[in-house]
Amino acid sequence: xxxSTPDRIKVPRQFWTWLxxxxxxxxxxxxxxxxxxxxxxxETYLLTTAQFFALWRSIxxxxxxxxxxxxxxxxxxxxxxxxxxxxxxxxxxxxxxxTRQARFHQLCAPADMRIQERRDxxxxxxKWPYAIEEEPRLLVDAGLALxxxxxxxxxxxxxxxxxxxxxxxxxxxxxHEEYFNCPINFRASRNAIxxxxxxxxRPFVTYNAELLEMVQSALEKKTxxxxxxxxxxxxxxxxxxxxxxxxxxxxxxxxRELGLSVRTxxxxxxxxxxxxxxxxxxxxxxxxxxxxxxxGVQINEVAxxxxxxxxxxxxxxxxNWEGTTPSQRRTDWKETGVSSLS
Numbered sequence: 001x002x003x004s005t006p007d008r009i010k011v012p013r014q015f016w017t018w019l020x021x022x023x024x025x026x027x028x029x030x031x032x033x034x035x036x037x038x039x040x041x042x043e044t045y046l047l048t049t050a051q052f053f054a055l056w057r058s059i060x061x062x063x064x065x066x067x068x069x070x071x072x073x074x075x076x077x078x079x080x081x082x083x084x085x086x087x088x089x090x091x092x093x094x095x096x097x098x099t100r101q102a103r104f105h106q107l108c109a110p111a112d113m114r115i116q117e118r119r120d121x122x123x124x125x126x127k128w129p130y131a132i133e134e135e136p137r138l139l140v141d142a143g144l145a146l147x148x149x150x151x152x153x154x155x156x157x158x159x160x161x162x163x164x165x166x167x168x169x170x171x172x173x174x175x176h177e178e179y180f181n182c183p184i185n186f187r188a189s190r191n192a193i194x195x196x197x198x199x200x201x202r203p204f205v206t207y208n209a210e211l212l213e214m215v216q217s218a219l220e221k222k223t224x225x226x227x228x229x230x231x232x233x234x235x236x237x238x239x240x241x242x243x244x245x246x247x248x249x250x251x252x253x254x255x256r257e258l259g260l261s262v263r264t265x266x267x268x269x270x271x272x273x274x275x276x277x278x279x280x281x282x283x284x285x286x287x288x289x290x291x292x293x294x295x296g297v298q299i300n301e302v303a304x305x306x307x308x309x310x311x312x313x314x315x316x317x318x319x320n321w322e323g324t325t326p327s328q329r330r331t332d333w334k335e336t337g338v339s340s341l342s
Contacts, residue, residue: 012082030055048242059138067141070142073142073149091212092204125191145180148193154204161180167188236279
């Protein structure tokens with residue numbers, strides 16, 4: 001699988017806030033998607049493409065509003081989004097904004113945004129190199145709507161695409177037609193948005209040359225860092241965080257994900273002065289602090305999230321670490337205000 005960036009996605013805090021506006025509790029959405037609860041509590045936590053898709057599918061199953069993705073884009077605060085989006089918002093014109101969005105999009109998600117200008121049209125498509133399933137319907141809606149919203153906010157003009165191609169079937173109502181204000185081709189062979197090329201020349205009222213100069217070097221540096229190789233141990237730890245939610249990953253599973261043989265992975269880990277068992281233990285001890293610090297998370301759910309077969313197995317392991325029970329340690333931390341292992 002060829003991709004210049006790792007399969008890691010940071011979910012912006014704004015996304016979780018929007019869920020709550022729909023009376024969707026972030027923890028409930030994560031449980032429904034069988035994802036680690038720490039994905040909401042820890043702002044540095046990253047999801048894989050498969051996990052990100054699972055989260056959006058769960059939202060689609062839990063949320064009664066089929067226009068969730070469109071509404072999310074319509075009310076997003078670009079100033080609160082990552083630097084890549086901020087740079088696009090303050091670009092010189094719509095073409096410059098879309099070009100910056102495509103160039104730095106992989107800082108936010110491992111997706112390839114392609115811009116094709118032909119004759120009087122500009123076609124934009126997005127490809128997810130790590131995806132093994134179709135992009136969820138609501139995520140497609142949100143992604144295309146964000147591109148339109150970027151132009152409408154920046155140019156302060158009601159930009160209207162020439163047409164939208166969607167692989168999904170038509171839902172009841174006319175939410176797509178009302179938002180995009182253009183023809184919608186449902187059950188198409190691709191998800192794409194088509195603009196009139198003349199709209200790409202519209203200047204942005206939000207243009208800020210000084211800000212762009214400041215963030216450009218930071219974005220370039222982050223792009224280089226995103227592509228840089230990390231140590232084998234760090235890659236293993238990152239994968240274990242993703243695979244532990246209800247699973248019991250072993251070194252064979254991790255080696256398969258990294259495209260390595262078990263022997264090669266073992267050798268690299270040992271050369272870095274550790275073992276797979278120690279890495280797994282370290283991640284479990286790291287995550288248990290976060291889970292036990294959440295009053296609403298039951299002990300049996302903590303055991304599940306850490307990949308133990310049953311609660312008794314978790315209790316025995318925790319006693320080996322702490323010399324006490326998870327419930328007692330949670331009480332101790334609450335009384336002392338400490339939420340870390342001794």
